[in-house]
Amino acid sequence: MQNTIQHTDIYAIALHHRFQWEEAQQCYVILFPEGMVKLNGGAGEVLKLVDGQRSVGEVVAALQATFPDVPDIEKDILAMFDLALGKAWLRKLN
Amino acid sequence: MAQQNNGVAANVTHTQPLWLLAEVTYRCPLHCAFCYNPTDYDKHTQNELSTEQWIQALRDARKLGALQLGISGGEPLLRDDIEDIVVEAKKLGYYSNLITSGVGLTEKRIQAFKEGGLDHIQLSMHDITEEINNFITNTRTFELKKKVAAMIKNHGYPMVLNVVIHRYNIGHIKEILEMAEALGADYVELANTQYYGWSLVNRSQLMPSKEQIDHAEKITNEFRAKVGNKMKIFFVVPDYFAERPKKCMNGWGEVFMIVTANGDVLPCHSARVLPNMQFPNVRDKGLEWAWKDSPAFNKYRGDSWMKAPCRTCPEKDNDLAGCRCQAFLLTGDAESADPVCSLSPNHHIIEKAIEDAKNPQLQAQPIVFRTDKNSKKIIAGELQERVADFHALP
Numbered sequence: 067m068q069n070t071i072q073h074t075d076i077y078a079i080a081l082h083h084r085f086q087w088e089e090a091q092q093c094y095v096i097l098f099p100e101g102m103v104k105l106n107g108g109a110g111e112v113l114k115l116v117d118g119q120r121s122v123g124e125v126v127a128a129l130q131a132t133f134p135d136v137p138d139i140e141k142d143i144l145a146m147f148d149l150a151l152g153k154a155w156l157r158k159l160n
Numbered sequence: 161m162a163q164q165n166n167g168v169a170a171n172v173t174h175t176q177p178l179w180l181l182a183e184v185t186y187r188c189p190l191h192c193a194f195c196y197n198p199t200d201y202d203k204h205t206q207n208e209l210s211t212e213q214w215i216q217a218l219r220d221a222r223k224l225g226a227l228q229l230g231i232s233g234g235e236p237l238l239r240d241d242i243e244d245i246v247v248e249a250k251k252l253g254y255y256s257n258l259i260t261s262g263v264g265l266t267e268k269r270i271q272a273f274k275e276g277g278l279d280h281i282q283l284s285m286h287d288i289t290e291e292i293n294n295f296i297t298n299t300r301t302f303e304l305k306k307k308v309a310a311m312i313k314n315h316g317y318p319m320v321l322n323v324v325i326h327r328y329n330i331g332h333i334k335e336i337l338e339m340a341e342a343l344g345a346d347y348v349e350l351a352n353t354q355y356y357g358w359s360l361v362n363r364s365q366l367m368p369s370k371e372q373i374d375h376a377e378k379i380t381n382e383f384r385a386k387v388g389n390k391m392k393i394f395f396v397v398p399d400y401f402a403e404r405p406k407k408c409m410n411g412w413g414e415v416f417m418i419v420t421a422n423g424d425v426l427p428c429h430s431a432r433v434l435p436n437m438q439f440p441n442v443r444d445k446g447l448e449w450a451w452k453d454s455p456a457f458n459k460y461r462g463d464s465w466m467k468a469p470c471r472t473c474p475e476k477d478n479d480l481a482g483c484r485c486q487a488f489l490l491t492g493d494a495e496s497a498d499p500v501c502s503l504s505p506n507h508h509i510i511e512k513a514i515e516d517a518k519n520p521q522l523q524a525q526p527i528v529f530r531t532d533k534n535s536k537k538i539i540a541g542e543l544q545e546r547v548a549d550f551h552a553l554p
């Protein structure tokens with residue numbers, strides 16, 4: 067389902083879900099009714115930028131600027147969007 | 161990643177209480193036959209923690225890593241300080257959940273919860289028929305629950321319904337799911353009765369047959385396929401009919417911490433039935449000591465306490481030998497395998513319970529509803545015929 071994500075898409079964290087940094091676990095988490103997910107570093111970096119304002123393309127550009135040494139980062143970011151969408155952590159705004 | 165504690169010396173732990181359940185009161189206007197509260201709850205209705213003590217407990221648990229907060233009971237809305245607890249939970253960064261029968265939820269209170277930052281409300285529903293709702297809760301609450309469901313939706317909350325399944329409503333699973341869909345539910349938990357507390361006393365009256373459960377699960381799967389992601393449906397399988405026990409609380413002292421109305425700190429709801437255990441209380445040494453260092457929380461961490469057949473069982477990591485409370489209540493030995501396991505030397509006890517539930521004479525015994533009066537009777541040693549089979553008061 068890779069191609070479902072477009073660079074112009076704008077996403078936000080899904081309704082009734084909360085994304086936050088957890089000091090005690092040293093990671094980002096997503097919280098929702100009856101559950102929670104601890105995110106690994108990469109996933110946290112992506113979702114941190116998903117704010118209902120930036121488009122997918124802008125998220126990619128921002129992360130490319132922050133992590134210039136990571137090869138093919140765009141592919142990883144799109145895969146992360148794909149995963150997050152599949153898990154219903156995100157909602158599409160446009 | 162979650163730290164595994166197996167095989168590590170019992171007092172070395174890297175676990176965190178991710179889930180904090182605050183059982184803020186045992187008082188309840190309902191009298192559910194399947195209530196898992198302790199049958200002697202009446203002892204704990206006089207010495208409830210104060211608002212300040214709850215707020216301190218919330219702060220201390222958050223420092224230990226707690227994230228998900230359940231505010232439960234009894235009926236939590238019988239306390240008038242839930243608003244203050246909600247505000248503090250929000251401030252601390254909890255994802256907070258009010259677990260309620262709906263009795264006492266007014267427009268004014270739900271508005272205060274919303275403004276205070278409560279994240280969601282889990283409403284218990286019982287059946288599509290007024291008769292069975294009112295019978296099983298021993299109250300007239302059917303119409304009220306429908307009103308409360310609408311109120312929850314109107315305030316923009318996700319609708320999380322919890323339906324305890326037993327012999328009296330298992331035949332209505334399809335209708336219950338249709339009702340949930342009509343109410344706009346986002347999550348529905350069909351929780352087959354687990355036999356602790358009052359539901360253990362009423363086990364022969366409540367337990368459905370294997371055929372009924374299989375049928376209910378089939379209907380649930382069909383419904384799930386139909387509604388898709390719109391409504392998430394969880395079907396909690398009853399462990400009596402499984403080959404293997406559940407990994408109770410996801411492991412003793414692994415991720416759950418319960419603080420009860422009087423401040424006892426427990427690794428699971430019914431842990432107080434266990435013998436020779438002194439559970440910590442928030443009034444003594446605080447939550448950090450309770451979680452990390454108290455002998456009670458360390459007693460069944462990991463697997464070094466296990467006996468045969470669990471000790472050498474290749475499957476022990478899957479279920480950690482099941483539920484300590486169920487093992488003790490039914491076999492008299494808290495360290496034995498959960499008798500639900502077909503490898504347990506005590507498995508016949510579960511088979512007998514299933515047979516008993518088919519016995520028309522036992523079925524016809526009156527239900528012992530969860531009331532203050534019945535709780536007092538049980539504390540006083542009455543109703544012996546209903547509790548004598550168990551190794552502690554359920």
Ligand code: SF4
Pocket residue numbers: 188189190191192194195196197233234235261530
């Ligand atoms: S199960 Fe019923 S009686 Fe027990 S606490 Fe919940 S609402 Fe009250």
Ligand code: SF4
Pocket residue numbers: 404405469470471473474475476477479480481482497498501502503504
């Ligand atoms: S023997 Fe013990 S550890 Fe093995 S499956 Fe049964 S309960 Fe679990």
